[in-house]
Amino acid sequence: MFSAIVFLPLLGFLTAGIFGRWLGPRGAQIATCVPMVIAAILAAFAFVDVGLQGETYRIQVLTWINSGAFEADWRLRVDTLTAVMLVVVTWVSALVHIYSIGYMSHDPQQPRFFAYLSLFTFAMLMLVTADNFVQLFFGWEGVGLASYLLIGFWYKKPSANAAAIKAFVVNRIGDFGLILGIATLFFTIGSVDFDTVFKAIPELQDKTFLFLGYDVPVVTTACLLLFMGAMGKSAQFLLHTWLPDAMEGPTPVSALIHAATMVTAGVFLVARMSPVFEFSPFALTVVTIIGAITAFFAATVGLVQNDIKRVIAYSTCSQLGYMFAALGVGAYEPAVFHLFTHAFFKALLFLGSGSVIHAMSDEQDMRKMGGLFRMIPATWLMMIIGTLALTGFPFTAGYFSKDAIIEATFAGENPAHMFAFVMLVVAALFTSFYSWRLIFLTFHGQSRASNETLSHVHESPMVMMLPLVVLAVGAVFAGMAFSDLFIGKAHEAFWLSSIFKGPDNHVLHDMHHIPAWAIWAPTAMMVIGLAVAVLFYLVKPELPKQLAREQEPLYKFLLNKWYVDEIYDFLFVRPAFWVGRLLWKQGDGRIIDGLGPDGVSARVLDVTRGVVRLQSGYLYHYAFAMLLGVAALATYFMFGGAH
Known part of the structure; x- marks a missing residue:
């Protein structure tokens, strides 16, 4: 069963990729969608078997590398954490495959698109079932390759090519850290097998190695380098710049890669490495700080974005910050719980925005929308459900998981836990505001679209609406149904085989004994954000422009994303081009060729x-x-x- 879950998407990729020219669009759709749906159904059974019944499996696929003392088998590691990720990856991917049948119906390159989707899914499944660092890195790089292909799918658009290259290059920076982290553990322990590494870590807690004349702690160095890889893949602050630009890909790609699966790979990595990170309090503090800054930064930028997909992209970046803040304070279970629930409501919002774009003849600027509520009511309802879950409305999925993270940061014990709590509460206020801003600008008020565009507005076909309905059910009920299992009374037995916590880690117990004001703070922020959005975009719609004029420097600062791209351009891109031109014109041209x-x-x-x-x-x-x-x-x- 587990081998089938992993290799069915590969079968779909090979069939559509090799024979797509002869199969045609419909044949490619069937060849990729059917295996994905079967894999999703099998993943649900796997979740019951592994997660609910406590089974764990190690499935040998083949002997991969055997060179001297170095061994790396291709083996599937199936425990609770894997089972959760299998459900997330296969279900979201299957729904995106089905949705794409309608969304990409007019694209002449459908076989190639569906092949890429299945390739991405296979690489992600390879990553989450890895039993050693080599297999994990194989899946990690496979996900990066598939992401590059999907972001640049419309390769005739210069902006899509630039976005794909940017995603590839920025991720390579993080991946360099990941390679060094793996190398640090291998040269210290002599193995890349997870279990062998985990058993050896307690003995290495106080050990150091000499680097440039300094004694450097082994475990902390390995953790920081591994986290560097996670920062790149999960778009954390300073390595986040690729994520908004990745919206150049088709909307189903945004839902699959940049909402539910690829960007959560970093969260999965840190959770999987909990037996390593638990022995480095300093590394966990760094994770907390970076996560909190990311949550706050992305939420502030989301306040002023006008592209409907970019608003949701920055929302993704912010929510990933929440997950890392939770991981940093040792609350691995709430982090993975939020990863699980976030997949449903964020994929719902991305696919819902795709339905809006589809209805508006590919228009993505919210300033050119408005008044769509009566024209596409089903899409409006789906977007409302996704927004309620994202903002943490009581008893929706986000309410259970996001609030648990905020409570965990308050109860944490590392030096940065209160900093994270404050940042996350403020980010919750901003999240509510920009989420409802999106709803009001898109669906309510006066229509700002041209008459020609309005004449073509129509509800999406059933093949696009059905995945939205399934995701909406998850966005409403996933938190309620699984909170006890993930973070409640049953959580210890549920996570026993996959998440390690040190004897001093009591954060999940302590979070149930924090003051009432800290518990209700995120809900209060959600209500305030909604009220301000109503005032700005329904009651007094002239207020936002007036405020932007009065606070022009701040508005431009946020609109330009804290000028991070411009700073990188000044510090790295321009000097790199200058050095390149110097070596080309002077070094290569004048000296080498000249002499x-x-x-x-x-x-x-x-x-x-x-x-x-x-x-x-x-x-x-x-x-x-x-x-x-x-x-x-x-x-x-x-x-x-x-x-």
Whole structure:
């Protein structure tokens, strides 16, 4: 069953990728969607078997690398954490596959698109079922490759190509840290097998190695390097710049990669490495700080974005910050719980925005929408459900998981836990505001679209609406149904096989004994954000423009995303281009080519030109040259030959 879950998407990719030209769009859809739906159903059974009945499995696929002392088998590790990720990846992917049948119906390259979707899903499944670092890295890079292909799917658009390259390059920076982290553990322990590494970590807690004359702690160094990889893949602050630009890909890609699966790979990595991170309090503090800053930063930028997909993209970035803040205070279970619930409501919001874009003839600017509530009521309802869950409305999925994270940061014990609590509560206020701003600008008020666009507005077909309904059910009930299992009374037995917590980690117990005001703070922020959005966009719609004029520097600062891209351009991109031009023009052109092949050929030409001039055709010129030769020889024998 578990092998089928992993390899069915690969089968779909190979079928659509190799035979897509002959299968055509409909054949490619069937060849990829059917295996994905079967994999999703099997993943649900796997969740029951592994998560609810407490079974764990190690399934040998083949002996992969066996070179001297280095061994790395291809083996599927199936425990509770894997089972949760299998459900998230396969269900969201299956629904995105089905949704894409309608969304991509007019695209001539459908076989290629569906093949890429299945390739991405296979790579992600390889990542979450990894039993050693080599297999994890294989899936990690496979996800990066598939992401590059999907973001740049419309390769004739320069902006899509630029976004794909940016995502690839920024992720390579994080991946470099991941490689170094894996290497640190391998050269210290001598194995890449998870269980072997986890058993050896307690003995390494106080050990150091010499680096540039300093004694560096092994475990903390490995954790920080692994977290660097997680920062890149999960778009944390400073390595987040690729995520908003990735919206250049088709909307189903945004839902699959940048809402539910790929960007959660970093969260999964830190949760999987809990037996390592638990022995490095400093690394966990760094994770807390970065997560809290990311949650706050992305929420502030989301306040002023006008592209409907970019608002949701920054929302994703912010929610990932929540997850890392929870991981940093040792609340691994709430972090994975939020990963689980977030997949449903964020995929719902992305696919819902795709339904809006589809209805608006590919328009994405919310300033050109408005009044769509009566024209596409089903899409409006789905977006409302997703927004309620995202903002943490009581008893929706987000209410259980996001509030648990905020409570856990308050109850945490590392030095940054109160900083994280404050940042996350403020981010909850901003999240509520920008989420409802999206709803009001898109669906309510006066229509700002052209008459021609409005004449084509229509509800999406059933093949697109059905996945939205399924995701809406998850967005409403996933938190209620699974909260006891993930973070309640049953959580210890549920996570026993997959998450390690040190004897001093009592955060899940302590979070149930925090003050009432801390418990109700996120709900209060949700209500305040909603009230301000109603005032700004329904009661007094002229207020936002007035405020933007009065606070122009702050507005531009947020609109330009804290100028992070501009700073990177100044610090890294322009100097890199300058160095490149210098090496090209001066180093390669003037020195290497000038003194090398170009210089030699030029001197040969000069000599030949001189020789050619001697070939005048006049007899007296040749006689004169011969006399010069005779004179030279006579001179030589007269003065040089005397010795």
